[in-house]
Amino acid sequence: MNTTSSSNINPGPSSSGQAGLPSANPSASYWLQPSDISQRLDDYRSTHDLPQSADTVIVGSGITGAFAAWFLLEQTRGTKVVVVRSGSGSGAGAGAGAGKEKEGNSSSSSSERDILMLEARRQPCSGATGRNGGHCQPFVYSASTPSIAEFELATYQFLKTFVEEQGIAGAVDWRTHKTVHAYLTEEVWEGAKALVEKLPEGLRGQVDLVDDETRKVKEGGETTLRDLRVPGAKGAVVQKHAASLWPWKLVVCVLERLMERFPVRNGGTGEGGFNLQTNTPVLGLEKVGDGRWTVITSRGSIKANRVLLAMNGYTSYLLPEMKDLIVPVRSQVASLRPPTQDATSGKVAELDYSYAFVSEEQFPRDEYLMQRPLPGGELIYGGARSHAENKAVGVWQDDEVERGVATYLRQNLAPYPLDLTLDKTGSTPTDIPKEGNETTELEATHQWTGIMGFSRDSHPWVGRVPERLGGGENLYMCAGYTGHGMPQAALAARMIVEITGKPFADDGLKLPQEMVLTEERVSWVRENTKALLKEQQQAPEWSATMPELLTATERRA
Incomplete structure (x- = not known):
């Protein structure tokens, strides 16, 4: 093995809309903590x-x-990858052989x-x-086409099988579970239900709807919004295939x-x-x-x-x-200590799901959350770009943490929209809390940023x-x-x-x-961006992103 000391990295251009090189001193990610592995691979x-x-x-x-x-x-x-088709009626995901030689294969x-x-x-x-x-969740009902949803399900199943066959599921903390998309306002909830209703037969079985009127039936009773720890939501879509890692x-x-x-x-x-x-x-x-x-x-x-x-x-x-x-967009994530039941026991709630929180308000919510294993149970909580300057569109430096976003993530999780009590008895808000007075502030162990590539x-x-x-x-x-x-x-x-x-x-x-x-796609996209914007705004996940992306890409074209 050969190692070398860190080199200075030129930050590159910054004024033309063109991305620069990765920052030489990025913010400290929870996932990049010093470890035996990092000691082997750093430099x-x-x-x-x-x-x-x-x-x-x-x-x-x-x-x-x-x-x-x-x-x-x-x-x-x-090696085979088995793809579930949207019209097949199969409720299964997709299977993948993952690098392990099969009988009869060369x-x-x-x-x-x-x-x-x-x-x-x-x-x-x-x-x-x-x-x-830290999560892997295919978008089934909110994917733009069934073929995209099928591809994401196939990728999820490939990764699941890969970590199992390679014997690294424990090493990478792979945990299979369902995911809850909690819709906090009526407008986005109605939109989400409409998307689910449009799903073809083979994909409809991948999701369940839960609200005060439509409750998901389970053995011995029903699953309610309170069971899902989102009692203040207008409704939730529960996707059956997701993982944290x-x-x-x-x-x-x-x-x-x-x-x-x-x-x-x-x-x-x-x-x-x-x-x-x-x-x-x-x-x-x-x-x-x-x-x-x-x-x-x-x-x-x-x-x-x-x-x-x-x-x-x-x-x-x-x-x-x-x-x-492809426009650089900066995301921000925090690792938060969950509240304890009492100082003596030190117990924290164990979440059965990963989450996304969506709303259309003055500051649209687009947050996502997963939990690390107990006993620590840190909450990896990210999003809130609506609180970043220009929603962080066009930013390619990940060396800074935006103070406003960091504060929002610490202060806007529990008890609304997420109930973190051990017995799920958290109070239900009578209305949407006002900004700055929502919740108890949680302690952050790490706060960091990363650069996404928005298409x-x-x-x-x-x-x-x-x-x-x-x-x-x-x-x-x-x-x-x-x-x-x-x-x-x-x-x-x-x-x-x-x-x-x-x-x-x-x-x-x-x-x-x-x-x-393809060149045809490039031309079509450049010529039809405004039509694309109108189409994508129908999907709740895009409410906080596409207008700013449109502005940035038109300015740089």
């Missing part, structure tokens, strides 16, 4: 010197880059491809994946297994295998006449047969022509980069998850690997057409 370089060439260069070491490398090197050709793990992964910072997976809310540990488990199974050959030349280089920001890309690319870094240049950009919110740093299609049409961009966007042959990208990468990125990475030319068994998995990067 990690598989070889002391930067290789002069590589078959594939992956820029970015988050969930997209990690699983792209996995599928390139480790995945067997015969492994492609002896691939001669060598992969060089470049990470700008000293710590792998220190971008969005290491700074998110330590996302950074998932990615570093993948990276470490790749390094173990595919060590760099030929010593310091860096040839062959999987080569991870931290503290190596990519400064530019140049096309070479033979179809290859020169990747220019702070430590020298690399000739690559193909390049995959897995940079999400930072994409426009290397592709300025994408600055109106102009809300869908990721997956495919070969056209020349008009600064690309060409053998340059690919997978980015623009709009704050929703966990149930999309892993299988989007598989699809980009297929697009680069590696064959997989025909298991029915298809990349939704809405995600495919």
Whole structure:
């Protein structure tokens, strides 16, 4: 193993709408706490010197880059992903073999491809994946199309099976549960019910509606809003498939297994295998006449047969022509200590669900929450961008925590909208509490920010980069998850690997057409943004995001 000290990172451009390089001193994420793993991987370089060439260069070491490398090197050709179709009537999710060789399948793990992964910072997976809310929940009823919902369910099930088959479910704190989307005002609740009612048969069984009139039947009685710990909500949508996890540990488990199974050959030349280089920001890309690319870094240049950009919110740093299609947006998250029943017992409530809270008010609510395992039971609570300056649209620096958002997250959780009493007897508000006088303030153990990549049409961009966007042959990208990468990125990475030319068994998995990067889509999106805005405003989740995104992208076009 080779390590190096942290390098200074140029913050890059800031006035044109183009993202810069990741901040050199980011805020301290709960997920990036010092550990035995971080001691092994901080400042990690598989070889002391930067290789002069590589078959594939992956820029970015988050969930997209990690699983792209996995599928390139480790995945067997015969592995199947079973997709539930919206008209099938099946209530199941989707299954996925996850790198474990099946009987009768020939492994492609002896691939001669060598992969060089470049990470700008000293710590792998220190971008969005290491700074998110720690949950994986497919959007079933609020996805724009059934094909998107099916793809997200398939990705969720793939990850679930992956951690089980790889024996890392405990190591990454994977916990399967349902998720509750609590709607706090009548307008958004009526909108949510309308979305559920439009679901095709195969997806309708994935969700339940709960309010004072429509109660979900369960063995021995009914589930009420109080049972769900949201007694003050107008109603809730309960999605049956979701999970919480330590996302950074998932990615570093993948990276470490790749390094173990595919060590760099030929010593310091860096040839062959999987080569991870931290503290190596990519400064530019140049096309070479033979179809290859020169990747220019702070430590020298690399000739690559193909390049995959897995940079999400930072994409426009290397592709300025994408600055109106993928906009950096800063999110903020806090780890909060839950209230104890009494000072003697120290007991805290254990939540059976993860949550989202949605409302349309003067300050629209768009928060999300999951709980860490007991006895600590920290509450990972994020969102509240409506309290950030310009809702943090266009911000690519994650080195600051906005004071107003931090205060809001500490003060606006319990008892409204979430009941955190042990016996679920928290009082129900008679009306929506007034801002600044809602709840008891909770203590934060960590408060941090991260950079999302918001897509102009809300869908990721997956495919070969056209020349008009600064690309060409053998340059690919997978980015623009709009704050929703966990149930999309892993299988989007598989699809980009297929697009680069590696064959997989025909298991029915298809990349939704809405995600495919084409010149036609670029033109259509740029010409129809206002129509898209009107359409997306029908979905409650977009109430606090699309107007600001529209303004920012039009200004930068």
